[in-house]
Amino acid sequence: MEREVIQSVGFRNIVENGEVIGFQLKLRLPYYRGVFLSQLRPGTLTVDGENFTKEQITWCLQGEEYTAEEMAEDFKTHWNPTETAVLKVKKPGGLTQGYHDLKYGFCFTSSYMPPVMQAALDPDKESFVFMPEFGHHVNERRLIIV
Template sequence: MEREVIQSVGFRNIKKDGKITGFQMKIRLPYYRGVFLSQLRPGTLIVDGQRYEKEDIIWNIKGEDYTYEEMKTNYDTHWAVTTPAVLKVQKEGGLAQGFHDITYGFCFTSSYMPPMMQDTLDPDEESEIFMPEFGHHVNHRHLLIV
């Protein structure tokens, strides 16, 4: 795995029945203990200025797909630091070949940290103040789809 949270390997379009139905990317968890899915607070994904809300993103952990709603009450599935998550987005035709600007952020709660959340990357939208040491990660990459 790469050091960056957003991985360059795994960024590609998704094909189903010969048609491109969306795109996917891999991210890693930068927290040494890992987290259960119920601890995750997914954020907004921005690709080339287009926003994809947390409800539009399917998380794949260890080969299983989860919606945001399913993750909120999943206390059994553990995301380990050594396992990348695959984020999938439905988008007819996927993304064009070439470079894309990607920004994604998420946070998580922990039993020994206050449960603060920020569900958006939009600074104009009201949200609680979030300190990086409480597990908030906003990441930016410029990646290629071939």
């Protein structure tokens, strides 16, 4: 696993039935304790200036796929810091060969913080207030699809 949150391994187009339906990338969790899926607050992915909302992204952990809505309700599935998550992004035709600039922001709540404070988090809103108790990460990386 690489030090960067956005991993270079696993960045590629997704092909189903001979058709490119989107692309995927891998993330590692930058938190030593791990989190339950309900603690995650997925944000918007930007690739070469094009935004992909959390509704266009499916998270894959431990062989299962989750939408943002499903993650918000999942209090049992735990993302360990030693495993990567695969984000599958819907984009007919996928990405072209070559370099792409990626930017992804997400945050997570700590299990020991009060729920009232947790409710204020939304990494997509400009009014987002960073509190040191919460992990808020905006990650940028240039990767290549061959």
